[in-house]
Amino acid sequence: MTHIVRVRKTIAPSIIALALCVWIAPSLAGKPLNDEKKHPLKQGKIFAQRLIDETVRKHPELTGLELAANPPGGSGCVTIAATEAKELGEKCDDDEFTALRNGKPFVEKEKEGFDITIPLHDASGKMIGTLGMDFKPETGQQESGVVAKAKRITSEIERQIPSKARLFDSDK
Numbered sequence: 596m597t598h599i600v601r602v603r604k605t606i607a608p609s610i611i612a613l614a615l616c617v618w619i620a621p622s623l624a625g626k627p628l629n630d631e632k633k634h635p636l637k638q639g640k641i642f643a644q645r646l647i648d649e650t651v652r653k654h655p656e657l658t659g660l661e662l663a664a665n666p667p668g669g670s671g672c673v674t675i676a677a678t679e680a681k682e683l684g685e686k687c688d689d690d691e692f693t694a695l696r697n698g699k700p701f702v703e704k705e706k707e708g709f710d711i712t713i714p715l716h717d718a719s720g721k722m723i724g725t726l727g728m729d730f731k732p733e734t735g736q737q738e739s740g741v742v743a744k745a746k747r748i749t750s751e752i753e754r755q756i757p758s759k760a761r762l763f764d765s766d767k
Contacts, residue, residue: 643676643762646752651678654748658708658731662715663691664724664762672724675762691725698722700742708732711745716753723759726752 643662651660661677672687672695690712693701701712708730715724728745730736756762 640765641676641762642764646755646762647676647678650748650752653751656731656733656744657728657748659727659729661727662724662762663687663727664715664759667760667763674727675724687725690727694725695722700745702738702742704738706732709736709738709741711742713745713749715749715756717756717758717761718754719758721759723756723762 643664647660647662651657657678659678661674661679661682663672663674665672666675672691674682674685674687677683687695690701690703690710694712694714698714700714703710709732710727710729712725712727714722715726717723726745726749728748730741730744
């Protein structure tokens with residue numbers, strides 16, 4: 596029993612010291628704590644996120660919406676705005692790359708409804724990324740009708756984007 600007490604007395608201060616080092620080290624290095632939460636994509640403070648939020652409010656047929664693009668100085672295509680925060684910063688996959696490569700909607704029929712990934716352009720018509728849309732299933736829903744809806748929604752968003760750079764602007 597005395598061995599256990601002695602071990603606890605010597606290990607406990609070491610664990611506390613280690614925890615303090617892990618907690619304090621980032622701020623001593625000039626980095627804020629919880630750095631990931633400070634990232635603008637995680638805070639939803641960019642214009643692209645406002646577009647996503649407003650579009651989902653206007654379109655109850657959508658269960659999910661995400662915008663993917665190459666951030667300035669970034670290393671490739673990622674989700675920059677989404678209805679689900681966990682999607683932010685995710686690398687683009689085949690859906691996005693296919694839509695970017697061929698300039699056409701990428702359509703997947705799932706049991707939860709249709710998943711459409713469509714090229715996104717700025718107001719001048721320049722391709723700047725993709726929109727991924729999840730549609731609620733409806734009776735008699737056909738691919739052509741869902742793609743037409745996705746194109747209308749995309750057009751609504753595109754008219755509001757003067758340039759790709761605007762997507763990343765702070766939206767306070």
